[in-house]
Amino acid sequence: MAKTKQKKPQRPKAAPPRGFRDYFGPEVIHRQEMLRTITGIYHQYGFDPLESSAVETVEALGKFLPDVDRPNEGVFAWQDDDESWMALRYDLTAPLARVYAQHRNDLPTPYRRYAVGPVWRNEKPGPGRFRQFYQCDADTVGTPTVAADAEICAMLADVLEGVGIQRGDYIVRVNNRKVLNGVMEVAGLSGEDKEVERGIVLRAIDKLDRLGQDGVRALLGEGRKDASGDYTKGAGLGAEQTDIVMGFVGALRDSNAATCARLGELVGSSTIGLQGVQELERIAEMVEAQGYGPDRALIDPSVVRGLGYYTGPVYEAELTFEVLDEKGRPRQFGSVAGGGRYDDLVKRFTGQEVPATGVSIGVDRLLAALDNRLTRADEVAGPVIVTVMDRDRMADYQSMVAELRNAGIRAEVYLGNPKNFGNQLKYADTRNSPVAIIEGAQEKENGIVQIKDLALGARLAKEITSNEEWKQNAAQFEVSRADLVSEVRELLARAK
Amino acid sequence: MAKTKQKKPQRPKAAPPRGFRDYFGPEVIHRQEMLRTITGIYHQYGFDPLESSAVETVEALGKFLPDVDRPNEGVFAWQDDDESWMALRYDLTAPLARVYAQHRNDLPTPYRRYAVGPVWRNEKPGPGRFRQFYQCDADTVGTPTVAADAEICAMLADVLEGVGIQRGDYIVRVNNRKVLNGVMEVAGLSGEDKEVERGIVLRAIDKLDRLGQDGVRALLGEGRKDASGDYTKGAGLGAEQTDIVMGFVGALRDSNAATCARLGELVGSSTIGLQGVQELERIAEMVEAQGYGPDRALIDPSVVRGLGYYTGPVYEAELTFEVLDEKGRPRQFGSVAGGGRYDDLVKRFTGQEVPATGVSIGVDRLLAALDNRLTRADEVAGPVIVTVMDRDRMADYQSMVAELRNAGIRAEVYLGNPKNFGNQLKYADTRNSPVAIIEGAQEKENGIVQIKDLALGARLAKEITSNEEWKQNAAQFEVSRADLVSEVRELLARAK
Numbered sequence: 001m002a003k004t005k006q007k008k009p010q011r012p013k014a015a016p017p018r019g020f021r022d023y024f025g026p027e028v029i030h031r032q033e034m035l036r037t038i039t040g041i042y043h044q045y046g047f048d049p050l051e052s053s054a055v056e057t058v059e060a061l062g063k064f065l066p067d068v069d070r071p072n073e074g075v076f077a078w079q080d081d082d083e084s085w086m087a088l089r090y091d092l093t094a095p096l097a098r099v100y101a102q103h104r105n106d107l108p109t110p111y112r113r114y115a116v117g118p119v120w121r122n123e124k125p126g127p128g129r130f131r132q133f134y135q136c137d138a139d140t141v142g143t144p145t146v147a148a149d150a151e152i153c154a155m156l157a158d159v160l161e162g163v164g165i166q167r168g169d170y171i172v173r174v175n176n177r178k179v180l181n182g183v184m185e186v187a188g189l190s191g192e193d194k195e196v197e198r199g200i201v202l203r204a205i206d207k208l209d210r211l212g213q214d215g216v217r218a219l220l221g222e223g224r225k226d227a228s229g230d231y232t233k234g235a236g237l238g239a240e241q242t243d244i245v246m247g248f249v250g251a252l253r254d255s256n257a258a259t260c261a262r263l264g265e266l267v268g269s270s271t272i273g274l275q276g277v278q279e280l281e282r283i284a285e286m287v288e289a290q291g292y293g294p295d296r297a298l299i300d301p302s303v304v305r306g307l308g309y310y311t312g313p314v315y316e317a318e319l320t321f322e323v324l325d326e327k328g329r330p331r332q333f334g335s336v337a338g339g340g341r342y343d344d345l346v347k348r349f350t351g352q353e354v355p356a357t358g359v360s361i362g363v364d365r366l367l368a369a370l371d372n373r374l375t376r377a378d379e380v381a382g383p384v385i386v387t388v389m390d391r392d393r394m395a396d397y398q399s400m401v402a403e404l405r406n407a408g409i410r411a412e413v414y415l416g417n418p419k420n421f422g423n424q425l426k427y428a429d430t431r432n433s434p435v436a437i438i439e440g441a442q443e444k445e446n447g448i449v450q451i452k453d454l455a456l457g458a459r460l461a462k463e464i465t466s467n468e469e470w471k472q473n474a475a476q477f478e479v480s481r482a483d484l485v486s487e488v489r490e491l492l493a494r495a496k
Numbered sequence: 497m498a499k500t501k502q503k504k505p506q507r508p509k510a511a512p513p514r515g516f517r518d519y520f521g522p523e524v525i526h527r528q529e530m531l532r533t534i535t536g537i538y539h540q541y542g543f544d545p546l547e548s549s550a551v552e553t554v555e556a557l558g559k560f561l562p563d564v565d566r567p568n569e570g571v572f573a574w575q576d577d578d579e580s581w582m583a584l585r586y587d588l589t590a591p592l593a594r595v596y597a598q599h600r601n602d603l604p605t606p607y608r609r610y611a612v613g614p615v616w617r618n619e620k621p622g623p624g625r626f627r628q629f630y631q632c633d634a635d636t637v638g639t640p641t642v643a644a645d646a647e648i649c650a651m652l653a654d655v656l657e658g659v660g661i662q663r664g665d666y667i668v669r670v671n672n673r674k675v676l677n678g679v680m681e682v683a684g685l686s687g688e689d690k691e692v693e694r695g696i697v698l699r700a701i702d703k704l705d706r707l708g709q710d711g712v713r714a715l716l717g718e719g720r721k722d723a724s725g726d727y728t729k730g731a732g733l734g735a736e737q738t739d740i741v742m743g744f745v746g747a748l749r750d751s752n753a754a755t756c757a758r759l760g761e762l763v764g765s766s767t768i769g770l771q772g773v774q775e776l777e778r779i780a781e782m783v784e785a786q787g788y789g790p791d792r793a794l795i796d797p798s799v800v801r802g803l804g805y806y807t808g809p810v811y812e813a814e815l816t817f818e819v820l821d822e823k824g825r826p827r828q829f830g831s832v833a834g835g836g837r838y839d840d841l842v843k844r845f846t847g848q849e850v851p852a853t854g855v856s857i858g859v860d861r862l863l864a865a866l867d868n869r870l871t872r873a874d875e876v877a878g879p880v881i882v883t884v885m886d887r888d889r890m891a892d893y894q895s896m897v898a899e900l901r902n903a904g905i906r907a908e909v910y911l912g913n914p915k916n917f918g919n920q921l922k923y924a925d926t927r928n929s930p931v932a933i934i935e936g937a938q939e940k941e942n943g944i945v946q947i948k949d950l951a952l953g954a955r956l957a958k959e960i961t962s963n964e965e966w967k968q969n970a971a972q973f974e975v976s977r978a979d980l981v982s983e984v985r986e987l988l989a990r991a992k
Contacts, residue, residue, distance in 0.1 A: 011826035012555040014597035014845040017582045020549035022595050026907035028545035032715040046908025046927075053516035054550065054584075054614060054629050055572070059508040076551070078574035086513045086572075088550075099518050101510035110911045118550060132549050143911045147890045151909070154898070212851050290898045321594075349510040383542035394643045395785035402650070402786045405540050412542025413647070415606045415639045431542075431602040462661035 019125030058085035101349030139358025150286035184272010200235035202484035310340030382432035390419035515621030554581035584616035635854025646782035678769015696731035806836030878928035884914035885936035890978030
């Protein structure tokens with residue numbers, strides 16, 4: 001760190017730090033609405049909200065490396081006055097573990113909680129990759145039953161339909177780490193001396209999406225050279241072992257029962273493997289009993305993301321409709337939420353194993369999907385603008401907006417310099433206002449007001465006619481001052 | 497900073513950093529509801545939401561001290577990879593200034609924006625004093641008209657009534673820095689050589705609440721020795737000068753017009769003073785025209801908080817009902833929001849003066865007031881609990897909760913170990929559940945379910961009778977399985 005005295009900066013740069021951004025008007029409102037819907041469904045399922053602080057001790061986050069002065073990359077961390085390290089949370093699960101360990105005697109068991117808020121990552125920002133973003137999680141802590149997993153899968157389907165994704169446009173895929181463990185056992189990879197191989201297998205499987213079957217096979221075997229010529233050493237499995245592992249990720253059949261049967265064959269007599277298969281059968285049975293068929297919740301062993309992290313069932317919600325990628329090629333929209341069971345969540349703090357399962361929704365991904373999918377009929381409308389024709393009559397105009405607002409209509413008086421009327425209309429345009437109200441001296445005297453239908457005006461402006469005057473007038477009409485509220489209300493209703 | 501290698505910590509402590517806290521269930525819900533109401537009113541007034549990032553560059557926040565390696569106390573700050581300093585925002589106004597300077601060409605003029613979210617202060621925590629707390633602001637940037645100030649005063653009254661403060665229990669007080677400037681001029685304190693004295697006068701006035709008239713008088717004159725014997729040097733004003741300044745803070749009369757007239761006398765021919773008085777007159781006139789009388793919005797020169805910071809009108813919302821302080825003495829609840837006009841907001845970034853005015857609501861203070869004032873009939877009810885009598889029939893119980901939920905009733909199945917039925921009822925109690933549903937083998941066979949009215953049960957348990965069996969049974973009844981939803985709905989409606 002340079003110890004040299006820095007010069008006093010001339011003027012600060014008006015920009016957020018790199019990797020951070022601001023959200024304006026409709027962006028904030030759309031996200032709020034979506035999160036309100038999601039948390040409403042979580043709440044309806046009996047989950048309670050928890051809001052932990054944005055700042056945690058580095059030791060509670062588990063990111064402390066003992067031999068360095070500074071905690072490792074990945075989190076934003078700094079020292080408190082007493083030299084203890086604190087950091088911004090990087091997800092909502094680590095704080096849940098801390099909160100549960102701290103308050104477990106006062107919390108219900110099991111504890112269903114939801115949380116929503118920003119998290120921070122000290123990573124290299126990129127296009128569409130920010131260092132602050134939202135998560136929206138639901139977790140059930142303190143019960144080992146897969147009924148909790150089934151519940152979260154069903155809830156995830158309800159959430160997606162709740163925010164406006166059509167049935168048929170999404171699927172919740174379910175897999176199980178225990179089945180993979182069984183497969184490893186059968187493939188002779190379960191001994192303590194095989195930890196390195198198992199690690200390579202897990203990492204290889206996790207790359208299925210990116211590398212395809214052949215790439216993963218290479219990594220399971222001798223190794224793989226990528227396009228840049230870099231060589232990654234493989235797990236060194238034989239052909240038969242590789243077939244067993246690849247059989248797992250390719251075990252999807254045309255019904256949940258058939259898939260589970262196939263998985264049963266693969267794991268053979270492995271106890272952990274059979275337990276995993278039974279859990280998947282139970283989950284399928286429970287979601288189906290509630291009416292969530294395999295078109296909505298599907299046992300699918302090709303779901304591999306997170307298999308290295310989770311300890312039991314793993315689930316992922318994917319949107320199946322097509323969008324165009326940056327090169328204009330169609331592709332599936334893909335994952336918007338994922339989760340699973342992680343049974344060593346609280347152990348770091350208390351020494352006791354506490355079973356837990358949960359899901360995290362990628363808020364920005366899901367918002368992007370909705371923007372892509374919905375024609376937003378609910379474009380956030382701007383306020384009605386009461387223009388200022390006579391600056392000494394500001395109190396009158398303010399009373400007019402109060403009247404509109406009291407009738408439930410979003411409205412404001414123009415507060416810029418009223419001299420140039422064109423600027424007032426330009427302002428109304430910037431605000432996406434549907435209606436402007438005009439009351440000059442003449443109107444006041446006659447007990448009327450002019451109503452300008454700005455939405456209609458905008459449409460007419462696009463039409464091809466040379467009759468400019470007609471265009472101007474068609475979108476403006478006068479009404480009695482007493483009818484102001486009812487006329488505006490009617491106009492707004494028509495515009496919808 | 498110690499460079500010694502630290503030992504690997506045994507187990508992390510399950511606690512947030514000092515000065516931070518967690519919010520659970522009803523606390524989160526009550527705050528959310530209150531903020532939704534407030535931002536709904538802001539929105540109705542034409543304000544648009546803005547959500548800036550929690551992290552800003554230290555230079556944008558204006559907290560950078562050039563001769564130290566570390567930015568000063570007050571903010572949480574750290575260095576990015578490129579050694580630039582970043583910090584958590586300490587309020588919502590500094591980010592607004594940065595955002596407006598950055599995006600001013602794309603934003604409407606004037607720009608009405610609201611913002612809500614946590615802010616962070618690197619201060620010593622104390623009882624009820626946290627290092628992370630919420631603010632909820634509304635500001636109008638880019639217009640000098642006091643119509644914007646009047647609008648915010650009216651909006652503040654609407655907000656307080658909107659969240660449930662009765663008319664008569666609050667007042668929005670308005671003062672003006674320009675009047676004080678005029679008073680200083682008349683008292684001979686306007687020259688450049690009097691800057692030190694003006695500073696002492698501002699700080700002295702700001703302490704009126706705490707020191708009373710005599711204390712402030714002493715600080716305006718020679719100086720003041722406090723209870724601990726510490727001496728504070730005064731501004732050295734003569735008796736006549738002191739009378740003029742004290743006349744200002746005591747200028748409240750029994751009507752806004754009379755107060756303004758009195759202020760007019762005090763500022764004499766001072767141009768800036770007269771301008772300030774006129775601004776107050778205009779504000780009074782505008783809020784009164786909209787129906788906000790002096791019982792709700794009052795010109796009150798004894799409002800001194802923030803006079804040193806703001807450049808024009810200053811406002812403060814106070815709750816006037818009495819509460820008991822920590823020693824059991826009655827006192828007024830006091831301030832819950834404050835704001836004013838600050839015309840040099842954006843200048844740091846652009847060099848141009850941009851007029852702005854706004855208000856910040858103390859979210860936690862207002863929440864505390866509501867908790868104090870309202871008997872929360874709307875206690876957040878827990879979910880209906882479907883108990884588990886037969887763990888193999890989990891899918892049935894889950895279908896039962898799905899049925900309840902689809903009817904709009906918050907419901908969940910018990911996911912703990914179902915062996916001990918008493919634990920299930922204890923869990924329902926922890927969750928504040930109004931109703932528990934029981935369906936054992938017998939009930940299943942007979943096509944019925946048992947409904948346990950837990951709220952009634954709790955009331956009966958408090959009654960003095962030895963007939964324990966009657967108590968048990970009075971709060972439980974059986975209904976046909978087909979009537980489950982309608983019976984539960986009716987019970988919940990009765991409980992309200």
